[in-house]
Structure formats: C-alpha cells, structure tokens
Amino acid sequence: MSTDIFQAMAQSVIDGEKEEAARLARQAVTDGIDPLVAIDQGFVAGMRYVGEQYTLGEMFLPDLVLAAEAMKAAIAELEPEMARRGTARQVLGTVVIGTVEGDIHDIGKTLVGTLLSANGFKVYDLGVNVPLQTFLDKALEVNADIIGLSTLLTTTMINQRKFVQALEAAGVRSRFKVLVGGAPVTRSWAAEIGADGYSEDASGAVQAAIQLMQGG
Amino acid sequence: MAGNILSISQPRFRVQPLSETDIQRIHEATLHVIEHVGVRFPSPRALELWQAHGAQVDLHTSTVRAPAALIEKALRSAPPTFTLAARDPQQDLPLDGDHVFVGTDGCGVEVLDLESGQRRRSCLQDVADIARTADALEEIGFHWVPVSAQDRPAHTRSLHELCAIWGNSSKHVQTESIVTAHEAHAAVRLAEMVAGGPLALRQRPILSIMQCTASPLAQDGGSLEAALVAAEAGLPVGFMTMASAGSTAPATPAGTLVVGNAEVISALALMQLAFPGAPVFYAAAQTAMDMRTGGYTGGGPEDFLFGAASNQLADFYHVPLSMGSFATGAKLPDWQAGVENSLSTFMACASMADMLLGVGLLHGSRIWSYEQMLLDCEIFAIIRRVLQGIRVDEDSLALETIAAVGPSSHYLAQKHTRQNMRSLWMNRFFDRRPYDTWEALRDGPPDFARAKARQILASHQPQGMDERLSAELGDFLSYLDAEEPA
Numbered sequence A: 001m002s003t004d005i006f007q008a009m010a011q012s013v014i015d016g017e018k019e020e021a022a023r024l025a026r027q028a029v030t031d032g033i034d035p036l037v038a039i040d041q042g043f044v045a046g047m048r049y050v051g052e053q054y055t056l057g058e059m060f061l062p063d064l065v066l067a068a069e070a071m072k073a074a075i076a077e078l079e080p081e082m083a084r085r086g087t088a089r090q091v092l093g094t095v096v097i098g099t100v101e102g103d104i105h106d107i108g109k110t111l112v113g114t115l116l117s118a119n120g121f122k123v124y125d126l127g128v129n130v131p132l133q134t135f136l137d138k139a140l141e142v143n144a145d146i147i148g149l150s151t152l153l154t155t156t157m158i159n160q161r162k163f164v165q166a167l168e169a170a171g172v173r174s175r176f177k178v179l180v181g182g183a184p185v186t187r188s189w190a191a192e193i194g195a196d197g198y199s200e201d202a203s204g205a206v207q208a209a210i211q212l213m214q215g216g
Numbered sequence B: 001m002a003g004n005i006l007s008i009s010q011p012r013f014r015v016q017p018l019s020e021t022d023i024q025r026i027h028e029a030t031l032h033v034i035e036h037v038g039v040r041f042p043s044p045r046a047l048e049l050w051q052a053h054g055a056q057v058d059l060h061t062s063t064v065r066a067p068a069a070l071i072e073k074a075l076r077s078a079p080p081t082f083t084l085a086a087r088d089p090q091q092d093l094p095l096d097g098d099h100v101f102v103g104t105d106g107c108g109v110e111v112l113d114l115e116s117g118q119r120r121r122s123c124l125q126d127v128a129d130i131a132r133t134a135d136a137l138e139e140i141g142f143h144w145v146p147v148s149a150q151d152r153p154a155h156t157r158s159l160h161e162l163c164a165i166w167g168n169s170s171k172h173v174q175t176e177s178i179v180t181a182h183e184a185h186a187a188v189r190l191a192e193m194v195a196g197g198p199l200a201l202r203q204r205p206i207l208s209i210m211q212c213t214a215s216p217l218a219q220d221g222g223s224l225e226a227a228l229v230a231a232e233a234g235l236p237v238g239f240m241t242m243a244s245a246g247s248t249a250p251a252t253p254a255g256t257l258v259v260g261n262a263e264v265i266s267a268l269a270l271m272q273l274a275f276p277g278a279p280v281f282y283a284a285a286q287t288a289m290d291m292r293t294g295g296y297t298g299g300g301p302e303d304f305l306f307g308a309a310s311n312q313l314a315d316f317y318h319v320p321l322s323m324g325s326f327a328t329g330a331k332l333p334d335w336q337a338g339v340e341n342s343l344s345t346f347m348a349c350a351s352m353a354d355m356l357l358g359v360g361l362l363h364g365s366r367i368w369s370y371e372q373m374l375l376d377c378e379i380f381a382i383i384r385r386v387l388q389g390i391r392v393d394e395d396s397l398a399l400e401t402i403a404a405v406g407p408s409s410h411y412l413a414q415k416h417t418r419q420n421m422r423s424l425w426m427n428r429f430f431d432r433r434p435y436d437t438w439e440a441l442r443d444g445p446p447d448f449a450r451a452k453a454r455q456i457l458a459s460h461q462p463q464g465m466d467e468r469l470s471a472e473l474g475d476f477l478s479y480l481d482a483e484e485p486a
C-alpha cells in the first residue's frame, strides 16, 4: 500500500498537479507516514525524474516549474507534522534572491530561484526592484547562506558592488556568500566587485550555489 | 553629409496574417482584459490620472481597470500620422503609414571591437562611432542608443549617450535608455537646446522616446513618468511590449498578442488622457520563450508572425508602429543571424511597420557588431527591392527589344538593357566570386562588411553641431554629473 502512495506522490509531481500532491500529503499525515519518508520516497522521487527529463530536453521548463509548485504544496502540508515530530527537512542551503533596486527584470531571477528550490535549496524570492537593505534584512532574518542578486541593466549593476560593500560595512561579509548574475554581468565583473559566485544561466547557478555550500 | 534616407514606400504587395474578424476579436479580448483583469500602473501620477478619468483604481496593487469606452475614446485623440524631425530637416521621417524606416538597435552592453575583433564592455566612444557610421548609411533612418556608455556615471549615462549621438549624426534620435522622470526632464532640456527652445522642439521633435511595458499586464513606474514628461514636451512617445509566449504571456500567439496589446494600448491611452493629441506610437517585440531553458529567443517563426500582426493592430488603432525586427540570438554574423533577421524584417516590412528596430545587435540584443549592422542594412535593401514588386507596363514588357533580339542571341547589346539594368538589385556583400578567389582568401560577407565599416569610420564627416551648442550641452552634462544621483 505504501509503495502505491509513494508512486502516486511521485506521479503528482511529475504531472505538476498541486492539488493532488497536497491531498496525498494530507493522506500521508492521516496514515501516519513519516513526512520525511513521504518527501524522500514520494515527492522527491518525482522531482528527480522531472529534473532528469528536463536535463535530457524531454521535459520543458513549464513542466519543471509546475513540478516544483506541486512539491512546494506537498511540503507545506507536511510542515506542521514535521514540526510536531520535531524533525526538519534537510535542505542544501538557504538562499535569498531578488532583482536589485531600479530594475524590474523578473524572469531570469525567478528561473534561478525555481531551479535552486527544485534542487533542494530553501529559496526566498524577494521579487524585483528590491532595495539593498531588504536583501540584508531578509538574509539576517532567515539566516541565509547565499544572497543572489540579479540585474539586467548596466545602470543598476553598480548596486551589486554597493551591496558587497554594504555587507562589509555592516561587518557581516563573511556570513553570506554573494552570487550575482543577469544579462550584462560577466565573470570578470563578479571578480571585480568581490562577489563569491557568478553564472550565466540557471543550471550554472545551481552548480555555483552547490559549490559555495561546499565552501568553494 | 548624410545621403538620402532609404525607406520602403508603395509596396506592390502586403502580408496580413490576421483577418478582420481576428483583429476584432483580439481587440475585444484586449478591452475585456483591461476592464476586468486590469493593468498595473505603479506610479502615483499615472494612478491619479486614471482615477480622475473614472477608471477603477486599486491603490494597494496599483492595478487599473478601465472601461472599454474610456480606452477607445482616449485612443481616438492620438494623431494617426506625425513626423520624426531630424537635426537636418532633409532627414525628417514622415510616419504616415506609407514609409518603413530602419533604426539602429539598442541598448547593447558589449561590442565586437572593429579593430581587434575582441568582445569588450561598451563605452561612450562606441556610441559616438556607431552613430557616425549610422549617419553615413542610407538605409538607416534614425538612431536608438546602440550601446550603453558604461564609462559614464549611471545617473547621467542616458544623457551622455544622447549627446554623443547628436554630436555625430544629424538624423532623428529615439532614446530607449531613459527610465526616470528626472532623466527625462534633463533630456527634454538638452533637446530644447539642440532644437532651439521648447516651441521649436514641439514643432520639430528631434527626439522621441520609447519605453517598455512590463509583461504580463504591467508598466514600470519610472518609465511611465519619464514618458509623461516627454509627452508633455511634445516628444513622440511609444510603448513596447516584449511579451514572451510561455513565460510572460500565454503560450498561444493569439493570447500573447492580447496581453501585449492590453499593455500597449492602456499606456497609450494614459498618454492621451494626460495630453490629448500627443504623438504616440505602438511598439512591439513579442517573442516565444525557449521552452527548454526559459531563455529569451528573439527570432523564430512566432516572432515573424508577431511582426506582421502587430502592424495590423497598430493600423487598427491608427497609430504608427515601431517593430522589433533584426532580432537574433546568434553570437556572430552567421547563418542564424541571416535567417532570423531576414524573415523578421521581411514580415514587418511587408506589413508596412513604420519603424524597424534595429540593425547591429547579436546575442539577444546584447552584443554590438558593425559587421551585422552593415549586413542588416543589406537585408533591408534586398527586402526593399522585393517589395517594389514587378512593374508590368509597355516598357517593362519590352516587346520591341524581344523582337529585336529574337530567338537565341543575347540582350547584352540592347539599349533597353542599359536603360533598365540599374534598377536590378546590386550586390554588396554576397560572395559571388570564383571559387579560386575565395579559396585563396577564405573571407566572406562579414569581412566585406567590416572593411566597409572601417572605411566609413575613417572617412565619414557628419554634419557637425555648432561649437557653442556643443559646449553648452557639455556644460549642462557636467552640471548633471555633479548632482547627487536621484
């Protein structure tokens, strides 16, 4: 019976059916299944499959985003039970991400956030046109490991540098890894402003984030 | 001196992907969306205007829901035709529905250096050099800011860019790099200095301004306020949707047209509510996202369809259209750039878009290439010739000459041939040489284009600006540089 429900969980993620995923999560709680086991053997299995198919070019970005949403819906249902049992899901790291002040380009940053969360990071997406102070406040609040700054305008790129300087001024530079990206941003710019990581696209951003978590 | 600007006029045939019923349905769907879903206008000034005209405004989310009648009435006050004036009146561009003009693309962030071929960050000198090259090219009617002047302060960069173009070309300038009211005020002031005062600028707007909408169904506050400042000064103002099927718009092209249309016409309506009769234009560069990576494609069959369909919509609203064509993801001036830029530009030209943006950028509008700039001009020249169609009259039927030559023989020695041969298209960049010649040199169209660009830059002298005026512009820029960034 258990394998059936795990299979259904995986399938709900693969199909990107978030109501179904949430329903199965509730059922797991009713049935007394350990939420961590439900996540690992059910939902994550589905996510892994979608990730593989996406990498192979068989599934498309909307498949991936829908799967991630279904996964999120399931976890939201399981969280109270995890809290009750005093357990927590293992995450690769916590990331605060957003597009810097003065810039409203949304898609690239959203994609990076989505892929990071699909790959096991806890992601707080602050949206676009985000004041630098808001990044810092949120990062402190959620004890983030990584702060991701996106910018697509040459006129707002400067905010990435200002942010690194602001972290230094606040004496918290060593607490966070800073990851930067966006159309005009290059590896050499990232090095110039003293950021910790850079990627030209979303899959690369996941690799970069994993590397940063491993202290690289 | 710049020569005559080449445009497409009186085409012999047209491409119209939408039927009249299609257009009507898209229009009605658009009005439904504006009235019931709403469009975000995150600017206090814009929201006040909408409120004053009876639209339903949610101040918390900045969402405006405007009744169909309000939008339709506002759009009716937009002038159907107007002229983009140039510093040199010979280079004025009538946007009268019977001309297609090409501009440079913008606003790139890197340049393939004309000498070294290396890719590097763009700077002010690039803006000046590209403007000077564009000044010499007859296919180019007007300028966008081609690349970003990254060696100038962020808060005045857009203004340095404008002055660099004026200093190097007497053609019309349309800026797409101004996104705050503060910059717009300064730009108007600079344009007034060049035009000879506020009234002269209003009568002969040597500057126009293009803003992006923020798909889906939103505007950018700063851009809106900049546009209002420009419209108030009499500068033509356009709003461009870059709705992308699958990511910022529905995955169906019809749905993408609706979302983009709602953004553009709501913004144009706002300009009309604020300044009835202000010259405005529709601008569009819709695309479809790359379903595998989510990347921006800019170039593909859907784009080509959008290119022609958008003009049908702009015509329906009786406003000029500025269409994104020449859009490619290619990294070099190669096969991909040729295919994407030819087809997008053909579709936009064959539907008579008023302005085409633009020549010269590669890699999704990020990297400037002089080679691509000249090759794009050639694409336009080819399409221009195609749309001239086939003239059928007594002279062109050539019956007398046919009889004179008779069967076999040839037409090389005919007066009729000499009289008409120059109306056949003349190749500049295709490689039509013998194989041996190519094999010895192994060069090709980008190399020919590069040589031409180098030659232009080495020799072309634009119609200069009065020295006192240049100095005044420079002084004003220095004053602005010294201001605290807003």
Ligand code: B12
Pocket (backbone or CB within 6 Å): A102, A103, A104, A105, A106, A107, A108, A109, A111, A112, A147, A148, A149, A150, A151, A152, A153, A154, A155, A179, A180, A181, A182, A183, A184, A197, A198, A199, A200, A201, A202, A203, A205, A208, B106, B107, B108, B109, B147, B148, B176, B177, B178, B179, B210, B211, B212, B213, B214, B215, B216, B220, B222, B223, B241, B242, B248, B293, B294, B295, B296, B363, B364, B365, B366
């Ligand atoms: C679509 C688009 C828009 C849309 C955005 C819609 C939306 N909802 O997001 C709209 C129409 C709103 C828009 C507006 C403007 N735009 Co725009 N836009 C683009 C365009 C064509 C594609 C961007 C995009 O969505 N790409 C798809 C995503 C998936 O890719 P991406 O954003 O690059 O993100 C990837 C990587 O960069 C990286 N990445 C991104 N962020 C991060 C963060 C981290 C931490 C990491 C590790 C990686 C990473 O991973 C992402 C996923 O693979 C680009 C050109 C281009 N090719 O980039 C111009 C571009 C960025 N825009 C540009 C300009 C000038 C503007 C405007 C100023 C125009 C105007 N006058 O209104 C306004 C800006 C207003 C403002 N204040 O911000 C210029 C900027 C260059 C410059 N000179 O500064 C560009 C380069 C185009 C051009 N040549 O003119 N734009």
